[in-house]
Amino acid sequence: MKIKVGVxxxxxxxxxxxxxxxxxxxMELVGVVxxxxxxxxxxxxxKGIPVYTLExxxxxxxxxxxxxxxxxxxxxxxxxxxxxxxxGGVGKTYKEVYRKAEVKAIFQGGEKSDxxxxxxxxxxxxxxxxxxxxxxxxxxxxxxxxxxxxSLSEAGTIRKIRGVIVRRGADPKEIKKGPIDxxxxxxxxxxxxxxxxxxxxxxxxxxxxxxxxxxxxxAHLHYLLVEFKEPKxxxxxxxxxxxxxxxxxxxxxxxxxxxxxxELAKDMGRPNGDVYENxxxxxxIWVNNKEVMLAxxxxxxxxxxxxxxxxxxxxxxxxxxxxxxxxxxxxTLGIKGWI
Amino acid sequence: MKIKVGVxxxxxxxxxxxxxxxxxxxMELVGVVxxxxxxxxxxxxxKGIPVYTLExxxxxxxxxxxxxxxxxxxxxxxxxxxxxxxxGGVGKTYKEVYRKAEVKAIFQGGEKSDxxxxxxxxxxxxxxxxxxxxxxxxxxxxxxxxxxxxSLSEAGTIRKIRGVIVRRGADPKEIKKGPIDxxxxxxxxxxxxxxxxxxxxxxxxxxxxxxxxxxxxxAHLHYLLVEFKEPKxxxxxxxxxxxxxxxxxxxxxxxxxxxxxxELAKDMGRPNGDVYENxxxxxxIWVNNKEVMLAxxxxxxxxxxxxxxxxxxxxxxxxxxxxxxxxxxxxTLGIKGWI
Numbered sequence: 319m320k321i322k323v324g325v326x327x328x329x330x331x332x333x334x335x336x337x338x339x340x341x342x343x344x345m346e347l348v349g350v351v352x353x354x355x356x357x358x359x360x361x362x363x364x365k366g367i368p369v370y371t372l373e374x375x376x377x378x379x380x381x382x383x384x385x386x387x388x389x390x391x392x393x394x395x396x397x398x399x400x401x402x403x404x405x406g407g408v409g410k411t412y413k414e415v416y417r418k419a420e421v422k423a424i425f426q427g428g429e430k431s432d433x434x435x436x437x438x439x440x441x442x443x444x445x446x447x448x449x450x451x452x453x454x455x456x457x458x459x460x461x462x463x464x465x466x467x468x469s470l471s472e473a474g475t476i477r478k479i480r481g482v483i484v485r486r487g488a489d490p491k492e493i494k495k496g497p498i499d500x501x502x503x504x505x506x507x508x509x510x511x512x513x514x515x516x517x518x519x520x521x522x523x524x525x526x527x528x529x530x531x532x533x534x535x536x537a538h539l540h541y542l543l544v545e546f547k548e549p550k551x552x553x554x555x556x557x558x559x560x561x562x563x564x565x566x567x568x569x570x571x572x573x574x575x576x577x578x579x580x581e582l583a584k585d586m587g588r589p590n591g592d593v594y595e596n597x598x599x600x601x602x603i604w605v606n607n608k609e610v611m612l613a614x615x616x617x618x619x620x621x622x623x624x625x626x627x628x629x630x631x632x633x634x635x636x637x638x639x640x641x642x643x644x645x646x647x648x649x650t651l652g653i654k655g656w657i
Numbered sequence: 658m659k660i661k662v663g664v665x666x667x668x669x670x671x672x673x674x675x676x677x678x679x680x681x682x683x684m685e686l687v688g689v690v691x692x693x694x695x696x697x698x699x700x701x702x703x704k705g706i707p708v709y710t711l712e713x714x715x716x717x718x719x720x721x722x723x724x725x726x727x728x729x730x731x732x733x734x735x736x737x738x739x740x741x742x743x744x745g746g747v748g749k750t751y752k753e754v755y756r757k758a759e760v761k762a763i764f765q766g767g768e769k770s771d772x773x774x775x776x777x778x779x780x781x782x783x784x785x786x787x788x789x790x791x792x793x794x795x796x797x798x799x800x801x802x803x804x805x806x807x808s809l810s811e812a813g814t815i816r817k818i819r820g821v822i823v824r825r826g827a828d829p830k831e832i833k834k835g836p837i838d839x840x841x842x843x844x845x846x847x848x849x850x851x852x853x854x855x856x857x858x859x860x861x862x863x864x865x866x867x868x869x870x871x872x873x874x875x876a877h878l879h880y881l882l883v884e885f886k887e888p889k890x891x892x893x894x895x896x897x898x899x900x901x902x903x904x905x906x907x908x909x910x911x912x913x914x915x916x917x918x919x920e921l922a923k924d925m926g927r928p929n930g931d932v933y934e935n936x937x938x939x940x941x942i943w944v945n946n947k948e949v950m951l952a953x954x955x956x957x958x959x960x961x962x963x964x965x966x967x968x969x970x971x972x973x974x975x976x977x978x979x980x981x982x983x984x985x986x987x988x989t990l991g992i993k994g995w996i
Contacts, residue, residue, distance in 0.1 A: 480950065482821040482880045484840060484869055500916035501823060501871065501878045503952060506909025507940035526943060528880055528952060530823055531914075532840065532871040539840045541821045541867055543882065570845025577839035601846035604865060611819065613842060613867060 332403030427457025444640030462616035671742030766796025783979030801955035931959035
């Protein structure tokens with residue numbers, strides 16, 4: 319019996335989650351919900367994905383000549399799990415709908431944490447999410463942070479974390495967003511929301527992050543300073559980071575920028591040039607007694623996709639061991655296999 | 658007797674230094690040297706600044722109908738100090754020319770530190786530069802760092818400094834430079850050159866900086882973590898930073914980005930929207946026991962201009978007290994008076 323999955327919202331995250339669901343041996347993509355018949359729906363049509371919409375949008379799709387399989391309510395009657403990838407803050411307006419339909423729902427990091435019982439990361443709290451009705455996969459930057467902090471925490475006791483997150487200003491498709499030429503303090507006053515979200519997943523930590531928005535669309539770049547209770551050496555740190563099955567390691571002599579990472583992903587045939595992994599620069603890792611500093615990139619459009627897939631398994635409870643789910647997800651998405 | 662000043666190179670820095678020299682009561686701008694008759698020379702012509710060039714370029718200027726006052730050698734015979742603002746790495750090819758002409762020279766941060774006897778900052782080592790023949794004003798980012806570190810060092814003993822410098826990719830006029838859409842690790846492996854340059858000015862310090870290049874032209878943005886030997890409070894830190902006569906303090910509620918800072922500078926009538934000061938966000942200042950974190954902007958085209966003016970006074974020795982020179986420079990350039 320495959321898990322029957324629907325995806326509400328076929329945008330940046332939703333389409334990628336839908337495509338990833340289609341690759342899972344234990345899942346069936348029943349359909350996706352699209353509110354507006356814009357260009358983005360064309361890939362669903364071409365791929366043969368059943369398209370659902372809201373009651374009030376059916377006519378808009380008909381006018382465009384796009385076949386509609388049914389409404390959101392009809393989709394909900396056919397699925398075990400709905401992945402809510404509607405725009406940030408919109409997910410909460412659907413929560414009651416999902417509850418009434420008795421469907422488990424995965425929300426995204428754009429929703430407030432109280433929308434769900436668990437703010438989720440595959441490596442940290444998969445078991446907490448087992449058989450829950452509502453789970454929230456934290457945002458791209460938080461997912462990136464949590465993976466690295468989790469890996470480092472296996473190298474020893476972390477005393478504190480100080481970070482600067484250089485955020486991409488917009489996704490490539492977001493033609494109305496900026497900035498084109500400015501750096502925006504996001505906000506000036508620390509901590510940025512990532513600090514709070516990391517704690518939602520990992521519990522109490524001495525962490526402060528600053529964020530700055532830059533005019534780029536390709537990826538975020540994080541700089542972290544981590545202080546341990548005991549002295550560390552470079553080899554230990556590198557070993558624990560390498561062990562994370564969703565972190566890839568590159569070298570600054572070869573790949574100097576976020577664009578080279580993304581372009582290489584395209585060259586290697588990754589769908590949409592997607593990078594699901596944290597991309598950490600080996601030569602950025604600086605270890606000095608108890609201090610570790612390092613830099614890594616986070617592809618904002620893709621990094622949460624594997625976490626969404628794992629979250630689907632967790633809420634259904636069909637797989638109880640996080641490592642088992644992570645392994646299937648990684649294998650089907652080709653994680654770490656491309657570089 | 659005014660100090661007779663020439664400026665070799667009438668580009669981003671050179672033109673601004675020339676204009677600033679014209680405002681000094683104790684200096685006379687004898688002329689500027691321009692190698693190519695491009696658009697940038699037009700402002701010198703319009704402002705009535707005598708234009709000199711290299712022997713081999715005289716014909717190029719004549720063809721454009723631009724009057725040439727003479728050659729570099731002729732300018733050197735008339736000045737006490739030449740400010741070398743030729744492109745990074747080119748300054749060293751002129752050092753022997755300046756030496757033979759027995760002219761004191763101020764180089765820029767694009768030259769290696771061994772070009773000069775002193776790597777200069779007005780607040781830190783003005784007296785060391787007194788009557789020296791060759792002085793180097795450190796780069797924009799290093800000048801920004803040194804001012805803040807110097808101010809903080811007056812609040813207590815600094816144990817260590819960790820920083821992330823988000824660099825502007827190019828100046829607005831640099832139409833052949835990038836990136837347009839990427840973040841470049843500059844380099845991946847720490848420290849960035851700023852670490853080394855700060856030590857050239859300030860002596861041994863436990864400092865590590867990372868740098869990342871972003872697609873923006875308006876300003877750099879620095880994030881610093883400074884650890885003191887003793888606990889600090891916010892008021893002390895703010896007081897010492899405010900005391901620096903080349904630091905202005907803004908609030909993130911009002912000014913959220915580098916573009917707002919630069920646009921306001923234009924609105925206030927600053928020439929070219931220039932910001933000579935470090936612009937520090939008050940709300941970015943986070944103090945936790947011995948730790949201080951903060952963020953500030955550095956306008957790359959302008960921040961070294963006042964330091965160049967002070968360096969001219971230092972090498973001639975006409976003013977021995979740094980504060981006296983800083984005061985004249987600040988008053989004539991309207992520093993801190995605009996915001």
